[in-house]
Structure formats: structure tokens, C-alpha cells
Amino acid sequence: MDHFSMGKHIAALRKAKGLTQDELAERLGVSPQAVSKWENDLSCPDIMLLPRLAKIFGVTVDELLGAAPPKTVALVPEGERKNLDDLMLRIVVNSAKGDKVRVNLPMQLVKMGLEIGMSFPEFAGNDSFKGSEVLKNIDLDKILLMVEKGAIGRLVEVESAQGDIVEVVVE
Structure with a gap:
């Protein structure tokens, strides 16, 4: 069994986000040398940094x-798929300004709402929160179609240039 290297994992995650060591260090308020030490398994990030790093x-x-x-996204073969009643749609919006939106809906409720013509803002409430603009752009019909064809996992993950992060997961 391969040995887990937190340093290699941090380096891979950093590169996947398109960040340099200097940029990650700046966002965390640490030195670039500290990030280099983490990635070379010479030290580990302070425990208080872990939530921000994640x-x-x-x-x-x-x-x-x-x-x-x-x-990750998986395409489950037809005979092994869970019933729609057993799946949840989870939408997470973290805005760069600090707004956080968490939506957890049973997929069966999403399907029923779409069948009677509801749109996403009606599921999520009104426009009183700043994340509602992002939610309006999520096409629930397409997500439902993907799920009915067997897609589960993290279906959408977007980070805007302004630092807003949107994640759509079906599990």
C-alpha cells in the first residue's frame, strides 16, 4: 500500500487550483518557504490553518x-444505481465576500418540483441572500437528467475570478 504524503497531496491540490507556492502562502499569511516545507514533507501546516487550506x-x-x-463524479451502471428517493442534491456557495449558502434537497423533491414547474429560486427561497444569483444559473433539469442516467458525486465545481466557489454534489 502506498504511503500517504500530505506534502505531495498539498502540492497536487495547489497545482490543480492553478496557484503558485507564493500565491498560496499569501492567501494563508505564511511564508513561501513554509509552503515549500509542507510540500517536501519537512513540516506540516499548523492545525489552525487546515480549515482555511481546505x-x-x-x-x-x-x-x-x-x-x-x-x-468525484461516477457513472453508476443501470443495475447498481440507487433509487432517486435515496439521493440528495447538495449545493454549496461560498462567496468571496463571506456569504455562504448551503442547500440540501432530496432528489425526489427536486424532481417533483420540476414536474410542477418550479424554478430553483422557488426551491431556495427568495432573493434576500447574495448567493441567490449563482443559484439562478443552476439548471436543475440537466442535473436531474444526469442523475437519472447514473451520474453521482461532485457534478459541478466552479471558482470564479472573484473567488466565489460553487459546488453541486449528488450523493
């Missing part, structure tokens, strides 16, 4: 530490 990379702290597999 947020920057769009993973959980468990995923960052290698304790949980990353949520």
Missing part, C-alpha cells in the same frame, strides 16, 4: 488529511 482547495479537512476519498 476551503482554498475546495475539499474537506478530512480530504486534505487523506482520511476521506475526494468526491
